[in-house]
Amino acid sequence: MSKARASIVAAALVAIAPLGADGQSLPRAADGKPDLSGIWQAVNSAAWNILPHPAEAGVPGGLGVVEGNEIPYTPAAAAKQRANYANRAKLDPETQCYLPGVPRATYMGLPFQIVQTPTQILMLYEFDHTVRNLFMNSPHPTGSIQWWMGDSRARWDGDTLVVDVVHFNDQTWFDRAGNHHSDALHVIERYTLLARDHINYEATIEDPKVFTRQWKMTMPLYRRLDRDMRLLDYECVRFNEALHPESADAR
Amino acid sequence: MTRQLLRSVFTAAAVASTVAVAAAGQTGWAPSRLPDGQPDIRGHWISDAVGGAHSVEDGRDPDADVIQGRVDEKNPILIVEPADGRIPYQPAMAARRQQLLRDIFTPTQREHIDPHIRALLDGVPRNNYVPGEMQILQVAGAVVILYESNHSYRVIPLDGSHPPAQVKLWMGDSRGRWEGNTLVVDVTNFNEDTWIDSHGTFHSDALHVVERWTPAGPDRIDYSVTLEDPTVFTRPWKMAFAINRNRDKNYEIWEDSRHEGERDVDNILSAGRREKAAGITGIHEHRREGR
Numbered sequence: 001m002s003k004a005r006a007s008i009v010a011a012a013l014v015a016i017a018p019l020g021a022d023g024q025s026l027p028r029a030a031d032g033k034p035d036l037s038g039i040w041q042a043v044n045s046a047a048w049n050i051l052p053h054p055a056e057a058g059v060p061g062g063l064g065v066v067e068g069n070e071i072p073y074t075p076a077a078a079a080k081q082r083a084n085y086a087n088r089a090k091l092d093p094e095t096q097c098y099l100p101g102v103p104r105a106t107y108m109g110l111p112f113q114i115v116q117t118p119t120q121i122l123m124l125y126e127f128d129h130t131v132r133n134l135f136m137n138s139p140h141p142t143g144s145i146q147w148w149m150g151d152s153r154a155r156w157d158g159d160t161l162v163v164d165v166v167h168f169n170d171q172t173w174f175d176r177a178g179n180h181h182s183d184a185l186h187v188i189e190r191y192t193l194l195a196r197d198h199i200n201y202e203a204t205i206e207d208p209k210v211f212t213r214q215w216k217m218t219m220p221l222y223r224r225l226d227r228d229m230r231l232l233d234y235e236c237v238r239f240n241e242a243l244h245p246e247s248a249d250a251r
Numbered sequence: 252m253t254r255q256l257l258r259s260v261f262t263a264a265a266v267a268s269t270v271a272v273a274a275a276g277q278t279g280w281a282p283s284r285l286p287d288g289q290p291d292i293r294g295h296w297i298s299d300a301v302g303g304a305h306s307v308e309d310g311r312d313p314d315a316d317v318i319q320g321r322v323d324e325k326n327p328i329l330i331v332e333p334a335d336g337r338i339p340y341q342p343a344m345a346a347r348r349q350q351l352l353r354d355i356f357t358p359t360q361r362e363h364i365d366p367h368i369r370a371l372l373d374g375v376p377r378n379n380y381v382p383g384e385m386q387i388l389q390v391a392g393a394v395v396i397l398y399e400s401n402h403s404y405r406v407i408p409l410d411g412s413h414p415p416a417q418v419k420l421w422m423g424d425s426r427g428r429w430e431g432n433t434l435v436v437d438v439t440n441f442n443e444d445t446w447i448d449s450h451g452t453f454h455s456d457a458l459h460v461v462e463r464w465t466p467a468g469p470d471r472i473d474y475s476v477t478l479e480d481p482t483v484f485t486r487p488w489k490m491a492f493a494i495n496r497n498r499d500k501n502y503e504i505w506e507d508s509r510h511e512g513e514r515d516v517d518n519i520l521s522a523g524r525r526e527k528a529a530g531i532t533g534i535h536e537h538r539r540e541g542r
Contacts, residue, residue, distance in 0.1 A: 030286065037390065099402075099508050113406065115395050117388060122397065124404050129372060129421075131402045133504055147506040228411065233421050237370050237510050238444070241361055 026159070026193050029116060034159050034193040036114045036121070039229050040221040042107035042201070049177035050217060065107070067216045071179060077210040084178025092176055097236035099130050099148035101172025102165050102187050103203040103217060111224050113231050121154060121161070128236045140166055146183055148172060161191040182209040197223035282432060282466045287391045289409075290432045292466055295386050295502045298474070300492035302326040303380040304367070306450040307490060308337055309539045328539060329380070331475070332489040338452060339485040349534070351451030356533040358523035361516065365449040368519070370510040372403055372421035374445030375438050375460050376476045376490065384497050386504055394427055394434060401509040413439045419456055421445060434464040447478070450535070455482045470496035 027035040045053070045062030051071065052064035073081060084091055094100060100108060108127045115122040123132040134154040141151060146169040154163040165187040173180050186206040194200050199221040206214045282290040302310035302325070310326040330336045340348055354363035367373055373381050383399035394407040407427040414424055416439075424440040438460040446452055459479045467473045475491040478484070526532075 096512060097510060098512070099506075115388060115390055115393075115406070117390060120388070122388065122395065122404070124406065128510075129401075129403055131397065131404055133397070135503060148508050148511075149506055151505075228414065230408075230414070230424070231406065232418065233372070235372060235421055241369065 027196055029118070031118045033116075033118075033156055034161075035116060036161060036191060036193060036199065037116045039111050039113045039224040039231060040199060041111040041224055042109075042219050042221055044107060044219055046107040046175060046217075046219065047104075047109045048175060050175045050179055051177070053177070065217045065219045067218060070215075072212045072215055074210060074212055077180070081178050081180060084173070084180055086178075088176060088178050091178070093172055094176065094236075095240075097128060097240050098171060100125075100127060101148055101168065101174075102132070102150055102152075103189065103201075103205075104172060104174055105130055105132070105149070106201060106203070106221070107219065110234055111229075111231060124231060126231050127234050129233060134163055140164070146170075150185070150187065157190075159192065161189075163187075163189040163191070165189065180210065181205070181207045184209045191221075194220075197225065280432070280466055280468050282469075285389055289389055289394075289429060290434075290466060291389065292387050292394075292434065292464065292472060293389050295384055295497035295499070295504075296472065296494045297384045297497050298380045298492060298494045299325060300327055300329055300380040301382045303329040303490070303492070304377065304382065304448060306537075307448045307452060308450070309537060312537050314537065327492060329490040329492055330488065331491045333486075339488055341483060341485055344483045348451055348453065351453065352536060353532065353534045355449075355451055355535045357527045357531060358519055359527055361520065363523070364516055364519055365451075366445055367401075367449060369516055370401065372401060372445065373398075374421060374441065374447075375405070375423050375425065376462060376478075377445065377447055378403055378405075378422070379462075379474065379476075379494070380492065383507065384502070384504070385494075394436075397504055399504050399507055402507050407434075407436055413437075416440070423458075423460065432466055434462075436460075436462040436464070438462065453483070454478070454480045457482045464494075467493075470498075 029035040044065060045060045046065045048059045049062060050065050052069055053062050055061035089095065105112070105125050105127065108125070110126040112123055112125040115124065119136050121134040121136065123134065125131070130149065132149050132152050134152045136154050138153055140153055145151065145167040147167055148169060148171065150165040151167040152163050152165045154161055156162070168181070168183055168185040170181065170183040184207050188204040190202040192200045201219050201221050203217045204214055205211065205216065282292060285291050305311045307329045310328060311321065316322050328336055330338070333339060351363070358364050361369065367381065378398050378400065379385070381400045385399065386397045388395040388397065392409050394409070396405045396407070398404065403422065405422055405425050407425040409427050409429070411426060413426060418424070418440050419442040420440050421442060421444070423438040425436050425438045427434055427436045441454070441456055441458045443454065443456045447454060457480050461477045463475045465473045472494040473491070474494050475489060477487050477489045479487040
């Protein structure tokens with residue numbers, strides 16, 4: 001191959017495979033989109049509290065994942081959060097093994113797997129074998145729908161996967177600290193592959209019944225590089241049975 | 252004949268019959284190929300055998316069918332081997348199963364209640380014949396099955412090996428390979444907590460499942476599954492049924508959260524305990540005519 005031709009080929013390769021933030025070329029799917037396939041995990045303490053917090057027994061401290069370190073609750077919603085926090089051992093839906101909602105599923109401290117196709121993307125979570133079905137370029141179904149994980153419709157904005165999620169119920173929390181929302185919750189997620197093994201994750205939160213303005217969480221997701229990595233299971237419902245073996249007698 | 256010898260004879264027979272099925276699959280219908288060479292079995296599918304979720308030996312309860320207005324619905328028997336259609340439990344295990352059928356009649360502990368009702372995962376192969384459809388997706392190096400029932404999923408890598416035996420999973424660990432147009436899935440690493448049907452058809456954590464998914468036409472997959480568990484069964488046994496394409500256009504699997512704080516299990520238990528205290532006992536039993 002001549003030198004000139006080689007440089008043309010090299011230029012073409014660069015054009016179809018732009019570099020990630022750290023200069024590596026991004027893995028791409030056959031349709032040219034960034035390839036998010038793989039097993040990912042957030043490594044932070046947002047599962048306990050999405051806001052900055054000191055360590056307690058069994059709870060690692062955390063810098064928080066909320067931009068501006070503040071959640072813009074209405075006064076009534078702020079009071080509800082305080083009550084939730086005070087009664088979190090009993091009220092946290094995680095302790096009931098309910099599906100965790102969005103974005104909480106992302107940072108439960110357990111891995112999740114992305115299965116990517118051009119028309120549909122699956123997010124498979126280890127916690128409670130939770131599933132999200134992201135349908136590409138299609139509208140939300142209409143009607144009064146309330147799902148634990150909401151209805152996810154996705155599209156590519158350049159190299160960023162943007163997921164619009166609505167149709168939530170009002171039963172899930174954002175963390176173990178009682179941060180909450182209503183059934184008017186609207187989440188816009190942005191997944192941006194920074195390099196082969198890093199995704200920048202953003203979740204913009206809107207809920208006019210609970211917050212005075214929209215707000216945003218940001219965190220990196222890391223690829224699990226463990227040998228023979230696969231999702232295992234965390235069947236919370238079974239663990240709950242073991243914790244309450246005689247619940248039938250109690251009622 | 253020793254048990255060991257018996258097992259190898261039956262294994263040989265199973266191998267012979269599955270080879271025949273695979274050959275038929277290759278000549279009968281050749282699905283198109285995906286870019287990575289996999290036969291294309293993507294899409295939405297519904298098994299033809301939901302009665303098996305109640306009993307793989309006897310199908311749905313005819314009395315319940317009358318109550319639910321399902322008398323004319325398909326209710327095929329799933330077991331194709333052994334020929335008598337009964338699960339080849341070892342004698343002590345058959346006794347334990349009989350006791351479970353009595354416990355199902357008047358349950359007093361959670362373990363007497365079908366794990367499916369307790370919102371636990373169905374395991375393999377049961378997830379393939381519980382009510383609800385399944386979607387098969389294929390990506391490079393893997394087949395992924397999304398089940399409608401209890402939002403469960405399986406990622407079936409086409410490479411790699413099973414994790415160490417100490418790892419126990421509700422859905423087991425599935426490893427697939429293509430034999431011609433047949434997807435053969437080897438599943439191990441089960442726990443012992445799932446039932447194969449609601450008749451208390453239990454297994455141990457030594458369960459070894461081999462599934463064969465053979466496309467038999469554009470809209471049908473012939474599915475067969477061999478179950479082997481030397482601590483519970485006297486020999487491998489086999490089920491087979493058809494899985495048909497869901498013709499509902501633009502179908503999407505929506506959330507089946509399954510566990511939402513309902514008290515079904517508590518109610519079933521308190522009823523069972525009251526009945527038992529009142530001296531009511533019995534056995535859950537119904538046999539298909541002619542058996």
